[in-house]
Amino acid sequence: MATATGTPHIPVSPRSNRLPLEIPGPIARTRWGRLKAMSRFSRDSVALGNELFRKHGPVVSIVRGGGTRLFTPWKKDCPGSVLVRGPELLKEVATKHDTYHKFHLSGVLHPYGDTSERTAPLRVFASGLFGVNGDDHRRQRKMMAPAFIPNRVATYADAMIEVTERMTSNWQVGQTFDIAVEMRELAREIASVCLFGESLEDGGTELTAGVQTGLALVSNPLVRLFPYDLPGLPYRKLLEVSEIAYRRAQGVIARRRAEPDKADDVLSMLLKARDETDGAALTEDELIGHVNVLFAAGHETSANALTWTCFLLSQHPEIYADLVEELQSELNGETARPSDFERLPLLDRVIKESMRIITPVPWNGRVLAQDAELGGFELPVGTEVMGSIYHTHHMPEIFAEPERFQPSRFSDHHYTGYEYNPFSAGQRICIGAGFAMQEIKIVLSHLLQKFQLEFIPERPIDRQGTIVIIPKQGMLMRTRPTGENYARGVGTVAGNVRDMVELPT
Numbered sequence: 223m224a225t226a227t228g229t230p231h232i233p234v235s236p237r238s239n240r241l242p243l244e245i246p247g248p249i250a251r252t253r254w255g256r257l258k259a260m261s262r263f264s265r266d267s268v269a270l271g272n273e274l275f276r277k278h279g280p281v282v283s284i285v286r287g288g289g290t291r292l293f294t295p296w297k298k299d300c301p302g303s304v305l306v307r308g309p310e311l312l313k314e315v316a317t318k319h320d321t322y323h324k325f326h327l328s329g330v331l332h333p334y335g336d337t338s339e340r341t342a343p344l345r346v347f348a349s350g351l352f353g354v355n356g357d358d359h360r361r362q363r364k365m366m367a368p369a370f371i372p373n374r375v376a377t378y379a380d381a382m383i384e385v386t387e388r389m390t391s392n393w394q395v396g397q398t399f400d401i402a403v404e405m406r407e408l409a410r411e412i413a414s415v416c417l418f419g420e421s422l423e424d425g426g427t428e429l430t431a432g433v434q435t436g437l438a439l440v441s442n443p444l445v446r447l448f449p450y451d452l453p454g455l456p457y458r459k460l461l462e463v464s465e466i467a468y469r470r471a472q473g474v475i476a477r478r479r480a481e482p483d484k485a486d487d488v489l490s491m492l493l494k495a496r497d498e499t500d501g502a503a504l505t506e507d508e509l510i511g512h513v514n515v516l517f518a519a520g521h522e523t524s525a526n527a528l529t530w531t532c533f534l535l536s537q538h539p540e541i542y543a544d545l546v547e548e549l550q551s552e553l554n555g556e557t558a559r560p561s562d563f564e565r566l567p568l569l570d571r572v573i574k575e576s577m578r579i580i581t582p583v584p585w586n587g588r589v590l591a592q593d594a595e596l597g598g599f600e601l602p603v604g605t606e607v608m609g610s611i612y613h614t615h616h617m618p619e620i621f622a623e624p625e626r627f628q629p630s631r632f633s634d635h636h637y638t639g640y641e642y643n644p645f646s647a648g649q650r651i652c653i654g655a656g657f658a659m660q661e662i663k664i665v666l667s668h669l670l671q672k673f674q675l676e677f678i679p680e681r682p683i684d685r686q687g688t689i690v691i692i693p694k695q696g697m698l699m700r701t702r703p704t705g706e707n708y709a710r711g712v713g714t715v716a717g718n719v720r721d722m723v724e725l726p727t
């Protein structure tokens with residue numbers, strides 16, 4: 223096993239915890255009370271944010287006085303967890319790159335300071351750009367950037383179209399699907415082909431078993447409570463799964479290395495990338511971390527954006543009909559290509575409004591690498607700050623009638639990058655934003671011209687997740703011929719999605 227480099231690059235200050243965390247928030251006098259606050263965040267961070275921002279203002283501690291830890295691995299050096307919302311605060315957090323640091327997606331379970339062979343794969347697991355800060359982040363981001371510039375992203379369109387058409391070719395009118403599952407599989411295949419140059423259907427490496435299972439385990443409260451490498455405990459499973467993710471990523475990298483002339487996928491470009499100052503390539507562990515993160519960040523997010531957009535259209539028949547008309551008149555049954563996008567303004571607005579109202583990535587997490595002042599409060603080094611993109615997107619001062627699905631707001635008004643912020647902004651703005659928008663447009667332009675999607679109200683639509691918002695019980699939809707009757711299934715939705723978006727009854 224290669225030596226892991228996945229240690230957070232955050233200087234732990236000896237002055238850590240010197241300042242008390244004096245931020246408004248609910249009181250919890252016992253350890254149990256603090257655990258309950260943390261578990262409320264994991265269970266339904268949207269509802270918790272709604273309540274705390276309303277009661278305490280835009281900078282709020284999940285427990286007054288601190289003593290909570292949601293995602294930082296700094297066991298002793300986390301004074302507490304603070305939630306913030308609003309464009310000015312999001313900007314402050316996103317642009318002070320050397321003050322607000324990020325962590326591996328393995329979060330609280332990251333084996334910080336542990337250098338054993340056993341935990342080496344977990345130290346690399348889901349690191350990538352998330353696991354580096356400061357100059358290291360600047361260096362690696364620069365090396366990755368050429369694979370995501372607009373001209374380059376446009377070259378992935380053929381593969382995106384091929385996968386979309388192939389994977390939906392056996393769909394028939396009258397079938398009922400869990401659209402969340404279908405969109406995940408589609409986005410996973412697009413990610414595998416465009417990012418790593420191999421189709422899962424042709425025996426490409428299935429990274430899901432390692433990466434997705436690992437990320438699900440990271441959020442499992444039992445792993446947090448018993449982080450011990452003992453038989454039967456889920457932490458041991460996490461170690462095993464991170465090793466699987468490590469080995470599978472190694473396999474993908476080895477196959478790309480064996481084809482040095484191949485240059486049509488992101489990983490092939492990363493293998494060729496060199497640091498502009500010393501000419502060094504990315505190390506094996508850095509590459510493995512990037513493969514994990516690109517795979518996870520590159521398909522779960524787009525899959526959910528697609529699922530929620532289909533859902534919102536299914537409940538807004540007039541917008542749905544207008545969109546199908548735009549697609550049919552401009553594309554005549556063909557799947558959209560990047561050169562068509564300019565002629566599809568409603569498609570663009572529908573996607574933007576969908577990502578505003580059901581923000582695919584609701585929170586943007588950071589940890590303070592030094593003491594800082596934020597929104598008039600002193601925050602000590604080590605404090606976790608969760609910037610809420612979701613709650614900013616629902617501020618009535620910025621978005622009139624924020625719970626109304628109203629794509630036209632994007633033609634009437636220009637929003638700044640921190641008011642409308644689904645991909646974040648600043649030095650860490652989502653590197654795959656252009657990739658994701660292109661993919662979502664291609665998939666929707668194809669699907670919506672072939673089928674009308676009717677919502678089936680067999681299950682409530684409840685939200686789940688803090689990293690991405692997913693429909694907890696999935697989402698059933700039936701395929702109908704396009705143009706049949708866009709009002710079918712409208713007004714039949716139950717579940718707490720109704721407090722995110724106004725839906726017909």
Ligand code: HEM
Pocket residue numbers: 316324350351352363417515516519520521523524527582583586587644645646647649650651652653654655657658
């Ligand atoms: C609808 C789809 C997507 C959404 C909503 C989304 C959103 C985000 C957000 C909010 C961040 C955090 C930025 C920050 O820390 O300030 C992020 C980071 C990131 N995203 Fe995405 N993303 C999406 C799709 C993708 C895709 C398709 C890829 C790759 C192909 C990708 C790769 C990444 C990476 C590598 C980062 C870390 C960037 C850094 O720290 O420098 N994302 N994304």
